[in-house]
Amino acid sequence: MKLFRFFVIASIACLSTAFLGGCSDDEGVDNRDLDYGYVQFKLYKEASYDGTRAVKPQLDYLSEASKVKVTLYYNEQTIAQTLTLSAADKPSAEFGLRSEKLKLLTGSYQIITFSLYDANDELLYNGTPLDNTLEVISGGLSVRDLTVNVAPRGKVRFRITKDMSGFHETPGKTRAVEREYTFDEIAFMKLTVKHRITNEQTVFDMLPTKFTTHFKDDTEEGAPEDKEDGYQTSTLTCDTLLSLKAGDYTLASFETYDKNKLLLETNNRPAGEGFSIEDNKTTKTDVKVTLYEADEYIRDYYALYQIWKALDGENWYYRGEGFVEGANWDFNKDPDMWGNQPGVELHSNGRVAKIDISEFGFRGHLPAAIGQFSELIELALGTHGDTNLLGYDPSLAPDKSLAERNRTRMERNKEFLELIHTPTQVSEPIAFALAEHNISIPATSLYKEYSEEEIIDRKTGLQKNIRPYDVIHGKLVNGLKSVDPAIGKLQKLESLNIANGELESLPDEIANLKSLTDLEIYNCPKMIRFPMGVAGMPELISLNISNNAQWSPEELYKGLDAIANGPSKEKLQILYATNNKLKEVPESFSNLKKIGLLDLSKNQIETIHPFGKEVAPVQLYLDNNNLTHLPVDSEGYFCNTDDTETFSVTYNKLAKVPNIFSAKSKFAMKSVDFSYNEIDGFEGEDTDSYKGIRVQTFTLSGNPRLTKFPKCLAQSNSMIGYIVLRACSISEFPKGCFDSKNSAALMSLDLSYNALKALPEDFTAEKLPYFYGIDVSYNAFEKFPWGPLDCKGLTVFSIRGQRDADGRRCLREWPTGIYKHTGLRGFYIGSNDLRKIDDTISYLIYQLDISDNPNITFDASEICYYWKQGVYTLIYDKTQNILNCDKMLE
Structure with a gap:
């Protein structure tokens, strides 16, 4: 009804x-x-x-x-x-x-x-x-x-807590699935409760949980009595209010699920007391999830504690940039939270994935507990970056994941090499010319931060020593004394850094690190013997054994030879062995067929053997050694340069530019630098057998025995973009220096700080149609060299500081009509003996240096407006006779 x-x-x-x-x-x-x-x-x-x-x-x-x-x-x-x-x-x-x-x-x-x-x-x-x-x-x-008459009902809210009551007895484990899981992985719970009188069961399915950490006071129920204030714990809360009929209940079973709703555990005999439901009242009750001391991730955390204690952890004080200064590890919390420490990273299952204690000031003996970390991927016990003065070290890239670092390993290390090996720089006028064409090369890189005066000694033309990071041998930042052989158990370890400590040896068991790809043993001054276990590692890709000058030349040779004959010989791609005492490079280096970055600078190398055709480094640094020549094998190879970007042999004792390249190569190198040697010519130039070179930047600065411009470059049809011959003793150009089918490739020429009086006749626009900049400053020109001005693309001309054999100013000629050159943007003619200039000054040449010409009379009327607007740079002295722009003299 x-x-x-x-x-x-x-x-x-x-x-x-x-x-x-x-x-x-x-x-x-x-x-x-x-x-x-x-x-x-x-x-x-x-x-x-x-x-x-x-x-x-x-x-x-x-x-x-x-x-x-x-x-x-x-x-x-x-x-x-x-x-x-x-x-x-x-x-x-x-x-x-x-x-x-x-x-x-x-x-x-x-x-x-x-x-x-x-x-x-x-x-x-x-x-x-x-x-x-x-x-x-x-x-x-x-x-x-x-x-x-309504069935009496109340509400219940569940809180999921940790049961660690059996932590000292290591009970057997009961799991619904094989993998262990951490407390914070629980994202959903299925709870079954049973009425004590009627045995009626109620199921609450897929209740969402929220993980929270909080402090537990000593007075709080369940707080450890032996813990100090500030003890941390964690719980899971279920904010869902659930309805039940009034009565007394027990928890019959529960299931835990992760965020993907995959089953973690089924517990049919959960611990905990019952609870009562009263009509129209809310009851709060705990669900206890048992944690097991025998779980591997808990064992990892106990191992962290043992390592912390063994390495004087109570006195650790962090001094890096990754965490708050003075940070330390904290164990005043539940053991399942001990993995949450600065410098420690965890896998999703709670296992320890990374330990980096490089800048905590640790000291002592690394204990056998290190062997517990069977899932450890990275271990850093000091790195070369501990005292690094670089703003950012791309080779370490602490802000990147290991997977990303592995993917970009070569690029990051190439960037690092460019930072620690300052390329020989061109003069500032040449750098300005290239910048006008948006060209950036390693030879101009320092001008982003430094002035020419800071880079180049104005008296000699030699480059100053700009060292971007600290490589002081024996400077320690930790007190690591030994490493337990148990480290050999770390079968998944991929990256190991040991540096700046008191370590005297490494156990041979490190050879068992079958997954290790990146190894650094840096600045360990008490380690007299080379750690031969390194040579037994099967998967090495990157190895840094730099700054270990305590190794004798024989000891280091033995170690390097073993590596080049070891199981990683055809896998090794990056090798740093700088700041050591190596005198001879092992002949076995011809086995390193995948070597991409090789840095053997700052040793005492006198003897080097040909690497051969199958070794093709991308970056090769042999700077600061005692090399007198680079030998070739029976096929004419020192090494294969098809993939070479940087080839640097500066500060050695080479007498000739080695005949190890070829102008016929299909690939152009970025930079070849033989600066600061004892070079007086080229191998094969006397017999016309020099094979030439194909390179973007070719540098021979600081070779005072070099008196002639190398004609063999033209004869061999070398293809070069930028030539740097600063601070040599070049006084002449043999005929035909620019008479080559590839001369058109030349875009700039730094000839500053030589003994030139004239430029060759073939220095013409026809031969050099794309020429951007020339610097003949600090030579001996008495007459202005007009040849380069024929090049329409010429952007910068520098002819500062001309002096005769007695040191007197010898250039008085101003190039009348230079304002007609439509491409010129920079003209440097300072520090000469210019007198009255009767010529129009073009506002298009907006970088003009007339400084240190004490007798000059200069009409600035054509450029005064632009100078006032800040779009014109005039380098001058206020003591000079500047006319028609009084503002310049204020």
Whole structure:
């Protein structure tokens, strides 16, 4: 039946209508004069209300009721009225429902029955109140409570805590799956609770959890008594409020799941006490997840603690940039949180993946606990960057993951080599010329941070020693004394750095590190013997054994020879062996067929054997040694240069430029540098057998025995973009120096600090159509060399500081009409003996140096406006006679 279709006798219907103010009787009584009042009914659950009696079976939830039909007795008549019920929301309904207000005549009523209906007008429940009286007061509101027999229910909120009660007994493990998991991996829980009386089970499936860390006071229940204040713990909270029937419960079982809802563990016998649910109350209860001391990740954390204790951990003080200064490891927390330490990184399963204690100031003996870390990928016990003055060390790249570092290993180390090996720089005018064409080469790199005066000695033209990082042998930053042989158990270790400590030896067991690809043994001054275990490593890709000058030449030779004959010989790609005492490079280096970056600089190398055709380094540094020549094999190879970018043999004792390259190569090298040797010529130039070279930048600076411009470059059809011959003793150009089909490739020429008096006749635009810059400063020109100005692309011309054999200024000629050169942007003619200049000064030549010309008279009218606007650079002295721009002399 429908709720609004109920039967009421006609007289009662009329009376009810009268109550609502819309009907009068036959005698014409005006009911509007009678007094009215209001009544409202409130429904409550019987379990939460005293003194109720229901006549029908109980409801599951009070919120099931949407309407109440109340039958009243008044003045010997029966009245039935249906009212809607409401609450703030469904959960609030369990605490009570409120009906709409009913307008009735004042007087005394009796409540006969009440019935509840759902939203579809289906009868749910019939009830009679114990107290059935109802008094309607004139102008007032009477409230009558009705109680309903509803199953008593309450709320429960679960907190997931850690059970570590068996940590000192290492109990057996019970897992639903093979892999172990960490507490914070739990993202969802499935809980099954059982009513203690009825044994009815309720399942709460896939409840989301939230991991939180917090402090536990000593006074808090369960806090370790022997821990100091600030002890940290962690819990998982389930914010979902769950409904249960009132009663006593136990946790029957639980399942844990990770963020991908993959099962972690099933526990059918969970620990913990029961809990009780009361009607309309919220209960909080804990679910204990057992942690096992036998789990490998927990064992890892105990090993961290043992290492910390063995290496004087209580006195560690971090001095790097990765963490707060003074940082240390903290073990005042639950053991499963011990892996969260500065310098320690973990796998997703909690196992230790990386340990870097390089800048904590550790000291002592690395214990056997190191062997526990079977999942360790990286271990740093000091690195070459500990005292590094570089702003950022790309070879270490601490901000990158190991996978990314492995992918970019070669590029990062090439960048590092360019930083620690300062390329021989061109003069500032040449750097300016190239910058005007957006050309950047290693020979201009320092001008981003330094001025020409800071780079080049103005008296000699020699490059100053700019050292970007610290390589002081014997400077220690830690006190590592020994490494336990257990380190050989680290079968997944890929990167190992040991540096700047008191280590006297390494165990032979390091040869067992079968996955190790990157190894550094740097600045270990007490390690007298070469660690021969290195030679037995099967997968080495990168090796740095630099700054170990305590090794004798024989000891180092023996070690390098063993490596070049060892299992990694055809896998090794990067080798640093700088700042040592190596005198002879082993012949076995011809086995290093994959070597890409080889740095043997700053040794004492006198003897080097040909690497051969199969060795093709990308970067080769042999600087600061005692080499007198570079030999070739029977096929004419010192090494294969097809892939070579940088070939640097500076600061040695080479007498000739070695004939080891070829102009016929299909590939052009970036830079070949033989600066600061004893070179006086080229091998094969006398017999026309010099094979030439194909390179972007060719540098022979600082070779005072070189007196002639190398004509053999043209004869061999060498292809060169930039030639740097600063600070030699060049005084002449043999005929035909630029008479080559590849001369057009030349774009700049630094001939500063030589003894030139003239340029050759073939220095013409026809031979050099793409020529951008020339610097003949600090030579002996008495007449201005006009030849380069024929090159339309010429951007910079520098001819500063010309002096004769007696040191007198010898250049007085100003190149009249130079303003007509439309491509010139820089003109450097300072430190000469210019007098009155009767010539137009072009504003297009906006970098002009006329400084240190004490007798000059210079009309600045053509450039004054541009100079004032800051778009023109005039290098001058205020003592000079500058006309028509008074602002310049203020």
